[in-house]
Amino acid sequence: MLIDERVLTADFQPSEILHRHDEISTLSRTLQPISEGEIDSSAGAFIWGPTGTGKSCTTAYLLEQLADEADIGSATIDCWQQNTSSAVYHTLLNEIAPAHTRTRGTTAKSVLWEGLDDRLRDRAQFVVVLDEVDQLQDDQVLYQCYEHESITPILIANRKHDFFAGLDERVTSRLRGYSAVHFRNYSDQELVSILENRARAALRPDAVSASALASIAGHAHGDARLAIAILRNAVREAGEDLRDEHIIAAVEEAQTQLRQETLEKLSEVQRILFHKLTAHGEQSLSELYDRYCAHGTVDEPVVKRTVRKHLAKMADYDLVVRHGKKRGRTYASALEEQFQV
DNA sequence: TATCCACGGGAAATACAGGGAG
DNA sequence: CTCCCTGTATTTCCCGTGGATA
Structure with missing residues (x-):
């Protein structure tokens, strides 16, 4: 019954985003000026919410739109992996100038930043997404990004309070000017429709009943990533006839998978x-x-x-x-x- | 109250990685 | 290729603070 398993993986980017209408319109409004070529150095966004609520997915979707209509470049950096300022600079340089190679001396933060500055000076606007920004060990890169008139930062974190607590006054006062967007957990109903969408693209028609999807949604506690992982495992487990016991087993398996991903880091x-x-x-x-x-x-x-x-x-x-x-x-x-x- | 010991900040020491010279 | 240099990342060392326990 499986047609395209890729649709049921975490990095699949859906062509439409469900149940995030308000969040999308707030973020679009924030990005509106730069897509019209204005320079607004106070523009930026702060996004927070639990895992599996569509933060990264929605951001990627918006950036795609932005690139289509206004030729605005962007880079998304996972701060879990790049958790120091210099690591972020290196990644950014690579995104902006793929030919960038590390040369002697350019490991120093200041030099890296100058390199970035040079490359950005002539560009209109550039959006820098710092995903899992609360994992950054120092906030130097935050300063540099919002000080730079060509960079519009989008910061993504899990919890608002914990993130702000770790920053000093200079940073927080600037962030207050950003539009803050809260991504809450999906309701079971919303999860069901997300699952329906994915199932339609990934599976044979009517492969999974509405009640099965509702059951999966119930086990996912508002986390779309978990819900999709459960569906993927259940379908693989079940073969042709998906029953309750497959879902139960899939829940276990999905939880183990997600935990394993975390432990590997x-x-x-x-x-x-x-x-x-x-x-x-x-x-x-x-x-x-x-x-x-x-x-x-x-x-x-x-x-x-x-x-x-x-x-x-x-x-x-x-x-x-x-x-x-x-x-x-x-x-x-x-x-x-x-x-x- | 006196003692014990974990907490966590910060400085110093050490381990590690990339690039250049030979 | 190896060795050395430079800058970063991680570990160890040191220590002031303060809650728990006898």
Whole structure:
């Protein structure tokens, strides 16, 4: 019953965006001036909302439209991977001038920025999307982007408050001028229609019943990425006749897949720590540290302070939850809680 | 109250990567 | 190719702070 599996993957870009009408019109209004060639150095957008609510997808859709009607260039950078200013500069340079090669000396941030500045000076406008911007380790690149009159920044984060808390006053005051767009979770009804759309493109007609889609939507808790992953797994599992048990199995599988994706981004030490937290549940730092040191593949354990730094970072990534402060603090895996619903 | 010890900021040290010279 | 230089990223070290416990 499967015709085109590609449609059921995370990086498939649908030709229309459902249930984001208000968000799209707000963002279009923000981008309107630059598409008409105006220079508005205060223009920019801040987008926030949980995973699977269409933030990246909608942004990509808008940029495509913009490129069509006004020949405006853009670059989208995943700050989870490029989480330092210089990494962002390098990626940007590569986007703007694909021939860019690293030469001696250009690793310095200031020189990188000058290079970018040169390339942008003659262009009309350029949109820079910083996805997962809350993962950036320093905010230098934020300054530079909004100071630059040719750059219109679009910042995407999961939570508004946490992101703003990490910035200093100079940045936040500038961001207040941006249009802030909140992407909320989809309702079950909305998820169903999104799934219908994908199913129509990916599957034989009537391959999946309306009640099956409703059931999948119910398991996805407003997360379209999860919903689509469940549908993909269920269809693959089922062969010709999709029944409830296939959906149940697909939910498990989809959750595991998404978790696996997250874990692959972790370093060796972080993976071991995470493993000890899932295997032994909530525990104190000293318990966790002892287990980490005793782990088979660890012959030269890192120092306790380093473990604490890793745990802090993993808490930022929502992989670890910390209860309590100071001495009584305990650590636990966040994904278990999240997925055990 | 005294002691213990985890927290987290920050400086110093170390590990790592890319490019150029030979 | 190897070695060296430069700048970045990560780890270790140091330490002031303060909550928990006896």
